[in-house]
Amino acid sequence: MGNYNYVDIVCDVPTVGDKAFTYKVPKHCILPYGAKVHVPFGKRNVDGYIVDQGVPEPEFEVKDVLAVYDLDFLPPRPLLDFGLVLRDYYLATISSFWGYMWPPQVRKIKIATEGPITSYDTFDQTEKPSRRERESVTKHEELFIQGSHSFRWKMYQDAIEKAISAGFSVLVLVPEIARASIVEEELQSMYDREVVAVVHSDMSNVARRQQWLDIKQGKKRIVVGTRSAVFNPVRDLGLIIVDEEESPYYKAEEYPRYNGRTVARMRGRYQDCPVLLGSFVPSVVANFNLKEGKIRGVTEGFPAKENIDCQIVSLLGQKKRMLITKELHLAIGETFRDGNRALLFLNKRGTASSLVCRDCGNPIFCPRCSVPMAYHAREGQVVCHTCGYREVAPTNCPICDGFTWKPVGYGIDRARSEFQKRFPNVPVFQLDKDVKESTEEAIEGFISSKPSCLICTQVIFSVKNLPDLGVLGVLSADNILNLPDYLASEEVFRLLNKLLSLVNSSENGSHIAQKKQFIVQTLNPDHHAIQGVLDPEHFYAVETENRKALRYPPFGYVMKVTVSGKSQEKVIAASESLAAAIKSYSGGISVLGPSPAPKAKVRGQYRWHIMIKSNDQILAREVLKESLSTIKDGQVRVYVDLEEPFSLS
Numbered sequence: 004m005g006n007y008n009y010v011d012i013v014c015d016v017p018t019v020g021d022k023a024f025t026y027k028v029p030k031h032c033i034l035p036y037g038a039k040v041h042v043p044f045g046k047r048n049v050d051g052y053i054v055d056q057g058v059p060e061p062e063f064e065v066k067d068v069l070a071v072y073d074l075d076f077l078p079p080r081p082l083l084d085f086g087l088v089l090r091d092y093y094l095a096t097i098s099s100f101w102g103y104m105w106p107p108q109v110r111k112i113k114i115a116t117e118g119p120i121t122s123y124d125t126f127d128q129t130e131k132p133s134r135r136e137r138e139s140v141t142k143h144e145e146l147f148i149q150g151s152h153s154f155r156w157k158m159y160q161d162a163i164e165k166a167i168s169a170g171f172s173v174l175v176l177v178p179e180i181a182r183a184s185i186v187e188e189e190l191q192s193m194y195d196r197e198v199v200a201v202v203h204s205d206m207s208n209v210a211r212r213q214q215w216l217d218i219k220q221g222k223k224r225i226v227v228g229t230r231s232a233v234f235n236p237v238r239d240l241g242l243i244i245v246d247e248e249e250s251p252y253y254k255a256e257e258y259p260r261y262n263g264r265t266v267a268r269m270r271g272r273y274q275d276c277p278v279l280l281g282s283f284v285p286s287v288v289a290n291f292n293l294k295e296g297k298i299r300g301v302t303e304g305f306p307a308k309e310n311i312d313c314q315i316v317s318l319l320g321q322k323k324r325m326l327i328t329k330e331l332h333l334a335i336g337e338t339f340r341d342g343n344r345a346l347l348f349l350n351k352r353g354t355a356s357s358l359v360c361r362d363c364g365n366p367i368f369c370p371r372c373s374v375p376m377a378y379h380a381r382e383g384q385v386v387c388h389t390c391g392y393r394e395v396a397p398t399n400c401p402i403c404d405g406f407t408w409k410p411v412g413y414g415i416d417r418a419r420s421e422f423q424k425r426f427p428n429v430p431v432f433q434l435d436k437d438v439k440e441s442t443e444e445a446i447e448g449f450i451s452s453k454p455s456c457l458i459c460t461q462v463i464f465s466v467k468n469l470p471d472l473g474v475l476g477v478l479s480a481d482n483i484l485n486l487p488d489y490l491a492s493e494e495v496f497r498l499l500n501k502l503l504s505l506v507n508s509s510e511n512g513s514h515i516a517q518k519k520q521f522i523v524q525t526l527n528p529d530h531h532a533i534q535g536v537l538d539p540e541h542f543y544a545v546e547t548e549n550r551k552a553l554r555y556p557p558f559g560y561v562m563k564v565t566v567s568g569k570s571q572e573k574v575i576a577a578s579e580s581l582a583a584a585i586k587s588y589s590g591g592i593s594v595l596g597p598s599p600a601p602k603a604k605v606r607g608q609y610r611w612h613i614m615i616k617s618n619d620q621i622l623a624r625e626v627l628k629e630s631l632s633t634i635k636d637g638q639v640r641v642y643v644d645l646e647e648p649f650s651l652s
């Protein structure tokens with residue numbers, strides 16, 4: 004009696020949510036609010052966080068805290084409090100957001116059951132009076148900068164300069180790791196190398212922990228990183244920059260599916276510091292808000308690209324099954340004659356999308372997912388691009404025992420063989436998730452040969468040092484355009500512009516005298532997303548009208564709920580009762596579904612979707628939150644995606 008302190012802990016166990024459990028620690032050890040601990044939970048040990056330090060001794064027997072994570076890495080209190088704001092906004096758990104705020108693989112320290120008094124609570128949790136408080140010149144405000152790379156960065160640099168010289172720190176978010184490294188180098192050339200930190204998931208855990216400490220202690224005053232860098236304990240934060248705000252890479256792939264851009268804006272509000280958002284082609288929502296004056300902005304517009312010739316080539320009426328049209332062939336040939344390089348883009352991996360039995364018409368499905376497997380001719384394998392499962396392509400059909408197969412659809416491997424037939428003497432390199440040769444090898448080969456060709460998927464955006472391009476050909480983007488999702492058009496528009504910037508970015512110090520060529524092959528030549536390459540304003544005008552008619556963002560909110568589990572019956576039952584609960588709130592909310600997700604089974608888990616549309620975001624969140632609490636079945640998991648969810652994922 005009296006030998007223990009009692010603490011309340013939320014465990015990182017999704018099914019129990021934020022329910023706190025009481026544990027005990029020896030009297031001599033005092034653990035602070037937010038401390039990350041290791042505790043027994045049921046039959047296993049899990050991580051958890053202290054949410055209450057001094058609770059009265061309970062009537063019942065409680066378990067011991069086993070270990071505490073090195074408290075040097077305890078996030079500052081304001082950041083922990085901000086985590087609670089995010090938890091509420093994303094209808095998530097405390098653990099999910101506090102987890103992001105710790106660096107990876109922090110040392111665990113076992114709690115000694117007896118010994119001298121060890122207070123773990125001695126370190127300085129409140130920030131010392133900082134330069135920030137003395138000067139207190141910044142206030143939260145948002146400014147949107149629309150313009151070319153050089154236009155935006157000129158403005159960013161002015162703002163960074165101002166913040167740094169006033170004694171503040173700066174957080175710069177970019178969508179991809181490749182961009183982070185480039186920006187880091189640029190900033191290091193302008194400021195003391197020592198104060199610039201880059202943070203992304205490709206760094207070693209040791210480096211990330213050291214970086215984290217340096218940032219917390221204020222040694223690093225300019226922090227550049229990808230989306231999760233937004234959770235860094237930046238000291239005296241005085242400016243946040245989110246570049247390429249429209250990028251889907253800001254959205255977390257795992258749950259809670261936060262958007263780094265949204266978190267950055269919320270953090271700016273929470274910590275009362277200015278936020279700069281920038282883009283050449285803003286998201287449809289941002290573009291609307293800019294035009295309507297709902298956000299302050301500076302716009303450069305879309306200056307004509309004098310050094311690039313953009314061409315849209317219709318595939319309508321073209322000879323079937325040719326991936327390279329006559330127009331593209333001519334442009335590539337011309338580029339090669341001048342000794343320049345070509346890049347061909349196709350976002351489909353493998354040789355064919357699927358293998359279909361000629362006798363019974365059934366494709367080969369992944370045994371774990373409800374998706375047909377792609378065919379890879381070179382390896383003679385069928386591969387599931389959802390879960391990675393692969394096997395030797397079967398000789399006989401598992402359904403009818405037939406033995407003739409028809410490849411349906413095409414992929415990057417087929418584009419490569421077609422290219423090699425047309426240009427047998429030009430070295431070609433391939434870049435996609437499936438290719439064994441590493442990214443660096445492919446890029447080095449592409450750079451060191453001239454002429455040369457690179458055939459790639461979206462992996463290209465992770466490449467840092469792309470050489471000058473004479474021609475960039477988009478073999479097709481129709482597969483995205485045809486997706487039945489309100490975001491499909493915006494995604495194609497964004498993707499094409501991002502590709503266009505690859506041709507454009509090599510403008511500095513370019514050795515190519517002739518005009519560069521950007522060619523898009525498509526079955527939808529008049530579609531506004533395709534035409535948007537030539538005229539972005541046209542894209543925004545048409546897309547905004549379409550969204551308005553259907554009450555999609557920015558004219559309404561869309562949320563997605565995914566219910567998943569091993570038992571199909573339980574998943575269906577839970578999604579039906581959840582949908583019914585949401586529908587029971589009359590007015591202002593419309594519910595689509597429940598229906599099987601487009602990938603109705605992934606890795607053996609059945610998945611059902613419910614889409615929610617509303618004009619009132621706050622109401623919809625409240626209703627969803629209430630309805631979620633009606634799910635009692637521990638064998639199904641419910642995931643919510645609250646910001647511009649892609650309905651097909």
Ligand SMILES: [Zn+2]
Nearest residue numbers: 352353386437
């Ligand atoms: Zn593949």
Ligand SMILES: [Zn+2]
Nearest residue numbers: 360363400403
């Ligand atoms: Zn068959």
Ligand SMILES: [Zn+2]
Nearest residue numbers: 369372387390
């Ligand atoms: Zn699979």
